[in-house]
Amino acid sequence: MRLWQRTMIRLARSRTITDFMHASRLMRPFSSRFVGGGDAGQAVATAQELAGEGIAASLFYLGEYVDSEKLVRENVDALLKAIPAMAAAGLPLHVSVDPTQIGSVLSWSLCRENAFRLARAVAEVARGGSHPARPALMLDMEDAGVNRETLQLYFTLRENDLPAAVTIQSYLHRSLDDLRDLAAEGAFVRLVKGAFAESPAIAHTVRSARNASFKAAVDVLFSQRARERGVYPALGTHDHRMIDYAGMVAQANGWRRQDWEIEMLYGVRPGYQRRLVQQGFRVRLYLPFGRSWWPYSIRRVGETPRNLAFVLRSMAGAAG
Template sequence: METVTKNLFLFLSKNNWLNEMAKKRGGNIVTGKIIAGTDFPSSVQIIKELNTRGLATTVDHLGEFVNSEKTAVERTEEAIATIETISRERLDSHMSVKMTSLGLDIGRDLVISNMTSILDTAEKHGVMVTIDMEDEPRCEKTLELFKQFKQSYNCISTVLQAYLYRTEQDLKELSSLKPFLRLVKGAYKEPQTVAYPDKKDVDENYKKLIEQSFRLGLYTAIATHDDHMIEYTKGLAARLQIPNNQFEFQMLYGMRNKTQLELVEQGYKMRVYVPYGRDWYGYFMRRLAERPANISFAFKGFVKN
């Protein structure tokens, strides 16, 4: 049943008609629930409120798979303006970007040029930029770009997905760069030739990756809503004597709000992934596909403040 539910939400995430309808009519409904706002200026107040509660953030302008050079340049300019606002408003926030939104599918020179402009601004203001991970066919290109940029920039991190067979080796290869890594389970529909099809295998690989990253001495962000995974991480950190300033937990805005604050109270770093923009529909469907329990979290978020 879980597989059927996941496939349904992944199918819905790619429905262009529903996505367009969501852009036109759904922004007001989801603002303050699963997105902070339809643009970054309207999201600043929510981020400040999260910071006041001891929650750091990572902001993400929703949208991917750009096939227009003009749009890719516009996304770059938006990212630069966001970094400048983060600095000006003194927000405790990183920023996440997808390489396809900057032109990955159009041309390598374009995405390098756009990302270089973003990272120049990030280094100037001391704002971390996370290269988000997308579907498996783009994984290799994304990691190649990360390795290239990491040689010249400090304010850059990336994401690894536990459901891919290749990730354990990717983690080993990246370790010499001492990266800031965000570990996630993964949210795209992938064939069994490249990804674990069963949740229990993904969970076991996720645990293995967390331990591997800890033992390699890497700063590790554990992005999960799973209580079992949270407790596993706490126990592992205690057993390996990993200090709390060497890792953090990450969760999505609008989900598990009480748990987020409890982790802060317990002395753990807690970062909230805060999306904004009009292209929220595909993002939301993939989050529901990731974990069926998110459906109940999302519903509670819609009916409660």
């Protein structure tokens, strides 16, 4: 699986392949599978459709590992437009951001400056009206090389009383300690397994160990102490076994279903997402928008080879 992931990540980061795919008519159906629209207006319209089914959204502007100030500004401006548009539509104020898309490749000081701009925008719009759920700028967690700095950024935002949340990848060996620190301060945490091809020295790479590490992280995040400290967990997984396990731990420790949520990717297991809503769970979808759809979408294929079947069906349908 690690070889498959590395291959997909290389495809995602290849400028030549990215330009070719964006120009390909055959791949247009594939782009709409995982992407909620080309701009903020289309993404908000998609989010409104989801809200009509009882599903919340976290908007994410496509563009990662950005190494030019011009593109960083474009990324930040797109999210700054999306935030008030979500509020105007009566949607929960929740946007996700990769540190590498708002400046960390160039400098962490630039990244912090832009993260503060975005978090302040969320806070200011939230103060202007009544919005459901917790407003948040969710910091995505990328490869292990930026783990420490991303956590430091989260704590800096919270020290300034800004509505920040952070993603933790359970497969990293350090993650249980990070979760305990976050639980102690009542954090809003999105827990995911982790999708990067990391070294065994820093991450669990065998499937059974990755599943065990996720369950151990659930035990910390859904403990009675975490509930008492005001932790708000978001379970970022499509694995029904992990969701069932979290539900069991949550119920045993006194968590109500409105005290946590399940977050999935737009376009992945939509039928299951709706069944969870019918069962009374809070469900949020990670909803990307923008024109740079190839790197994000091919990384979804990298997470499971099963998604490759959809790529082939899309190409066959377009060719016909």
